[in-house]
Amino acid sequence: MDLVRFMLGGVLPYVAVVVFIVATAHRIYTWKRLAAPSMTLFPAPADDKANKKNVLKEALLFRSLFGGDRVLWGFAWVFHVVLLLIFVGHLRVFTNVDSILMTAGMSAEAIQAMSGGVGGAAGVVILVATVLLLARRLALPRVREITGAADILALLLIGAIIVTGNMMRFGAEHFDLALTREYFANLATFGGVTGQAALQNEVFMVHMVLAFLLIMVIPFSKILHFGGIFFTHELVRKH
Amino acid sequence: MSENNTKEQVVESIKAMKDGPRAMRMYMEMCVKCGTCASVCPVYYGKSEKRYNPAERTDLIRRIYRKHNTLSGRLFGRFAGAEDFDPADLEGWQGIFYECTGCRRCAMFCPFGIDHSVITRKGRALLDKLGMTPETMARVVKISLETGNTDGAGEAAFRAAIDFLEEEMEDEHGVEIKIPIDVKGADYFYVPPSGDVLVNPEATMGVAKVFHVLGMADNWTMSSKCFDGANYGLFTGNDGDMRADNKLYVDEAKELGTKVMLMGECGHAYRIMKMMMEKTAWWGELPFEIINCMQWTAERIKDGQLAFDKSKNQQPVTYHDPCNFGRSCGITEEPRVILEASCADFREMHPNRGDNWCCGGGGGLSAMDDIIDFRMEISGVKKLEQIRETGATYVSTACSNCKRQLTQLLEHHEEQIEVGGVHDMLSRAILVNGKAAERHEYV
Numbered sequence A: 001m002d003l004v005r006f007m008l009g010g011v012l013p014y015v016a017v018v019v020f021i022v023a024t025a026h027r028i029y030t031w032k033r034l035a036a037p038s039m040t041l042f043p044a045p046a047d048d049k050a051n052k053k054n055v056l057k058e059a060l061l062f063r064s065l066f067g068g069d070r071v072l073w074g075f076a077w078v079f080h081v082v083l084l085l086i087f088v089g090h091l092r093v094f095t096n097v098d099s100i101l102m103t104a105g106m107s108a109e110a111i112q113a114m115s116g117g118v119g120g121a122a123g124v125v126i127l128v129a130t131v132l133l134l135a136r137r138l139a140l141p142r143v144r145e146i147t148g149a150a151d152i153l154a155l156l157l158i159g160a161i162i163v164t165g166n167m168m169r170f171g172a173e174h175f176d177l178a179l180t181r182e183y184f185a186n187l188a189t190f191g192g193v194t195g196q197a198a199l200q201n202e203v204f205m206v207h208m209v210l211a212f213l214l215i216m217v218i219p220f221s222k223i224l225h226f227g228g229i230f231f232t233h234e235l236v237r238k239h
Numbered sequence B: 001m002s003e004n005n006t007k008e009q010v011v012e013s014i015k016a017m018k019d020g021p022r023a024m025r026m027y028m029e030m031c032v033k034c035g036t037c038a039s040v041c042p043v044y045y046g047k048s049e050k051r052y053n054p055a056e057r058t059d060l061i062r063r064i065y066r067k068h069n070t071l072s073g074r075l076f077g078r079f080a081g082a083e084d085f086d087p088a089d090l091e092g093w094q095g096i097f098y099e100c101t102g103c104r105r106c107a108m109f110c111p112f113g114i115d116h117s118v119i120t121r122k123g124r125a126l127l128d129k130l131g132m133t134p135e136t137m138a139r140v141v142k143i144s145l146e147t148g149n150t151d152g153a154g155e156a157a158f159r160a161a162i163d164f165l166e167e168e169m170e171d172e173h174g175v176e177i178k179i180p181i182d183v184k185g186a187d188y189f190y191v192p193p194s195g196d197v198l199v200n201p202e203a204t205m206g207v208a209k210v211f212h213v214l215g216m217a218d219n220w221t222m223s224s225k226c227f228d229g230a231n232y233g234l235f236t237g238n239d240g241d242m243r244a245d246n247k248l249y250v251d252e253a254k255e256l257g258t259k260v261m262l263m264g265e266c267g268h269a270y271r272i273m274k275m276m277m278e279k280t281a282w283w284g285e286l287p288f289e290i291i292n293c294m295q296w297t298a299e300r301i302k303d304g305q306l307a308f309d310k311s312k313n314q315q316p317v318t319y320h321d322p323c324n325f326g327r328s329c330g331i332t333e334e335p336r337v338i339l340e341a342s343c344a345d346f347r348e349m350h351p352n353r354g355d356n357w358c359c360g361g362g363g364g365l366s367a368m369d370d371i372i373d374f375r376m377e378i379s380g381v382k383k384l385e386q387i388r389e390t391g392a393t394y395v396s397t398a399c400s401n402c403k404r405q406l407t408q409l410l411e412h413h414e415e416q417i418e419v420g421g422v423h424d425m426l427s428r429a430i431l432v433n434g435k436a437a438e439r440h441e442y443v
Ligand code: HEM
Pocket: A058, A059, A060, A062, A065, A076, A080, A083, A133, A137, A150, A151, A152, A154, A155, A158, A223, A225, A226, A229, B032, B033, B034, B111
């Protein structure tokens, strides 16, 4: 059992992060080096600057999707924004964000309240958004008929990560922030297996393992759309 | 060709997509399967079946790509959406890849701008390499390369048609209005689709009248060899054919000493010249400029050099933006300038311009009468609704393919709505020596 724990808690994170970085960089590099004659669609941004602005609008506001499917736009935009928020929120588990916030003038109570309030709400909202995305995928024929196993799995994996995350926040079992932070600090400084006590929390263990699994498969999956979007819109919008 | 060779050829060609151009590779690797393309595609609108779902059509090739080019595809096969190519599927492909009109509407609304027309064309190219291009299309390409035009008309037929148009114009206006042929040194070389000479010739008369009114009747010309900008190599996915056909026209323009190649009312012809040939310099630097006749005329209208009697065009008129002009070339305001100047009751259909719905006959489908049921009952359905909503009795459009599709569509659905070009309406209302044409019906 200890070996499994060690593999999952002490080895997987490194493997996942390395795989993610190398494979993502490789895939983006292979996209970037290809010849890319533009195939302009009109109305098109007038110049390079306007084109860059358009790509940003697509990436941040999902501009095209807004015109194409307003309902999906709502689900997906909320999903992604909250995902980003949660990503930022997780920094607090990895590093001592608290002390930075405190020097910026926030009290310990205020930080706790923000984490509990915003973080808690985010956990609920993203769960709802994920369920809606999945429901839509199963309910609408035009989406269902093009859905493969990988599409469902991606959503289920994300869903499982969200549920275990919420269990730690809302569940009866106490989640030990200090201990977890120590564990990640040790991972980050290659400090061996101290702080593995955090792994005694089964829910945390599952949450963490699934999250690193997700990180590891991203570069091989359609989720790498967050990198591709900066290329694909240029293809059809540049003059 | 043996089955093994066929298989190898197709697989190799799909594998090579990873080496670019970038669009090919990105479209193979970048789709979240959200279904947005289906909700904006005219074909899927007409019939919401898996077969017509754009993402599914593209997946036909993607599955093979994944099988051979991706780690997940090699490891997990079907589970990762990967499947090997089966030559038995080719027959099905012949149908499916000719059920996308290449209108590019999907690319307008996909969150990633994925343009399925690119993959449709790839599918057609694979078929073409195997000699499996549908008979109608293959014939048009062959005729076009042999005779320089898609109608297979010879020089005599062309000259007869032009004589007829000159007589018509003299009847209409009581003055001689010339259509110069093969004039070397003329600044403007007019390249219409052959349909605008042989089938719906009013547009060509309109252009002739514009030059006449401007006092430039000696400064433009048509060519007795090159009077059809249509180029079906775009539709069969055969780049070699597309370039060969294009070269005839570029060479002729050089031969004539043209300063301006004035493309006619044909969306894909203009797109190939302007957005492909010129932009990526197929034949190096060009000694001439390329513009569209609608741009030319619209400028003259804005300058106040042309006058009209709108009462000649009383009926409600709407404009259908050909996908290749609107979405792919950004020519949207010029036809409206012409129609608003020459028609008493111009109405927009919605949505329009770059967002317009395809007529249902794009990508060369309009020429395929073997799939007429598909065009009438599936791909054209949305267009029919859009036209009906305007209440117009005349649909103007700047494309021979659109015109053919719309004429058949409206007839099929028993609508009393006329279909024609943009310069057609101009031709009926433009003042020559202060007077508009005495109208009579054309055959
Ligand atoms: C930058 C612009 C982005 C756009 C326009 C975008 C767009 C979309 C869309 C349209 C979906 C489809 C929802 C569905 O039908 O399932 C989706 C799913 C998803 N996106 Fe993004 N996305 C972006 C960036 C990101 C980023 C940065 C991430 C972070 C890793 C991300 C992660 C995901 C995930 C996990 C899903 C659900 C996957 C699934 O349904 O299988 N996206 N995205």
